[in-house]
Amino acid sequence: MIGLIDSLARPLMGLIDPERAHTLAVLALKLAPLAPARAEDPRLAVRAFGLNFPNPVGMAAGFDKHAEVPDALLKLGFGFVEVGTVTPQPQPGNPRPRLFRLGPDQGVINRLGFNSEGAEAVLRRLAARASKGGIVGVNVGANKETSDRIADYVSQIEMFAPVASYFTVNISSPNTPGLRDLQQGKVFDELTARVVEARERAARRAGPTPVLIKIAPDLALGELDDIVGIARRRRVDGMIVGNTTVARPPGLTDRQQAQEAGGLSGRPLFALATRMLAETYVRVEGAFPLIGVGGIDSGPTALAKIRAGAALVQLYSALVFHGLRLVGEIKTGLAEALSRGRHASLDDLVGVDAAAMTAEPWPT
Ligand SMILES: Cc1cc2nc3c(=O)[nH]c(=O)nc-3n(C[C@H](O)[C@H](O)[C@H](O)COP(=O)(O)O)c2cc1C
Numbered sequence: 001m002i003g004l005i006d007s008l009a010r011p012l013m014g015l016i017d018p019e020r021a022h023t024l025a026v027l028a029l030k031l032a033p034l035a036p037a038r039a040e041d042p043r044l045a046v047r048a049f050g051l052n053f054p055n056p057v058g059m060a061a062g063f064d065k066h067a068e069v070p071d072a073l074l075k076l077g078f079g080f081v082e083v084g085t086v087t088p089q090p091q092p093g094n095p096r097p098r099l100f101r102l103g104p105d106q107g108v109i110n111r112l113g114f115n116s117e118g119a120e121a122v123l124r125r126l127a128a129r130a131s132k133g134g135i136v137g138v139n140v141g142a143n144k145e146t147s148d149r150i151a152d153y154v155s156q157i158e159m160f161a162p163v164a165s166y167f168t169v170n171i172s173s174p175n176t177p178g179l180r181d182l183q184q185g186k187v188f189d190e191l192t193a194r195v196v197e198a199r200e201r202a203a204r205r206a207g208p209t210p211v212l213i214k215i216a217p218d219l220a221l222g223e224l225d226d227i228v229g230i231a232r233r234r235r236v237d238g239m240i241v242g243n244t245t246v247a248r249p250p251g252l253t254d255r256q257q258a259q260e261a262g263g264l265s266g267r268p269l270f271a272l273a274t275r276m277l278a279e280t281y282v283r284v285e286g287a288f289p290l291i292g293v294g295g296i297d298s299g300p301t302a303l304a305k306i307r308a309g310a311a312l313v314q315l316y317s318a319l320v321f322h323g324l325r326l327v328g329e330i331k332t333g334l335a336e337a338l339s340r341g342r343h344a345s346l347d348d349l350v351g352v353d354a355a356a357m358t359a360e361p362w363p364t
Pocket residue numbers: 060061062063065084085099108110112114139170173214242243244265266267269293294295296314315316317318
């Protein structure tokens with residue numbers, strides 16, 4: 001069914017305004033009669049952060065910002081879904097247009113700026129589906145106008161703990177002025193201290209909920225040293241590498257769209273994000289698992305992320321160009337890689353290329 005919708009709708013979706021196309025895609029997922037997800041290849045199962053993932057392919061944050069369709073996405077075969085970014089208070093985000101396709105490059109630029117229906121609306125939806133199971137993470141952020149950014153993360157961790165499988169603390173969106181400063185040494189130390197305290201307080205009521213930190217791919221390696229050191233010392237549960245980039249790789253062909261302000265994602269982000277993942281992996285030394293995201297558009301690119309250090313992967317932009325059937329293709333590609341190497345699980349492959357990658361010239 002979704003394959004049919006996909007193949008009929010995608011050529012049309014490419015012609016209409018990208019934000020309207022996104023709204024229509026969410027609506028289609030709300031309305032489409034979807035069968036329960038097919039049985040998974042058991043070799044694709046991953047245990048990480050104390051959770052059992054049926055497969056390692058997740059829907060990245062930003063597609064289902066308001067938790068409208070997590071169950072439809074799970075039925076389509078994602079191993080987990082990350083909803084959000086959610087902000088405590090509702091806010092409209094930046095003026096439109098704020099979402100751009102770079103067709104020839106298979107890239108996307110967005111400067112949505114955390115358009116959010118707010119935590120209460122999202123909590124209501126997640127509470128209504130809580131008994132359904134499946135791994136649904138909640139990505140939390142800070143309101144643009146807030147007197148205490150860190151408090152915005154803390155309050156949402158306490159609020160969502162009963163209904164979230166895990167939390168992502170998003171401090172890496174380029175579209176909220178000043179947000180990325182939370183990645184800097186002293187402030188990052190205070191942030192992690194306070195979110196880990198919130199995690200512990202919430203655990204007494206709601207049981208354990210892991211907290212992951214999502215970082216930018218644009219950090220300098222010295223900054224990454226500090227972040228990983230602090231994350232390990234404060235005992236966060238994992239990291240997501242990473243968010244969109246403010247860089248514009250020289251190879252982009254859609255020069256006009258490339259000038260739009262915002263974060264770039266999709267194929268042009270792959271090399272940088274994968275290198276940052278490998279750099280993070282060698283610094284983490286197995287202290288916690290990583291989620292690799294940025295430019296995955298095939299089985300081989302998902303496998304490259306795993307080999308660079310990802311226990312799990314997420315994607316978003318490639319779905320705009322390839323449709324939802326990509327999820328199944330990626331899982332098939334990963335299963336074939338396991339068969340080729342006679343591996344019992346993906347664990348065998350996590351990080352095997354990381355050290356070698358960090359010795360390569362920096363990607364441009
Ligand atoms: C339209 C759009 C909106 C996004 N919104 C969010 C968001 O709200 N929170 C977040 O952490 N990441 C957000 N992202 C970043 C994605 O989660 C992901 O990190 C990034 O796009 C790289 O993956 P991709 O190349 O597979 O798209 C957004 C990305 C896109 C394209």
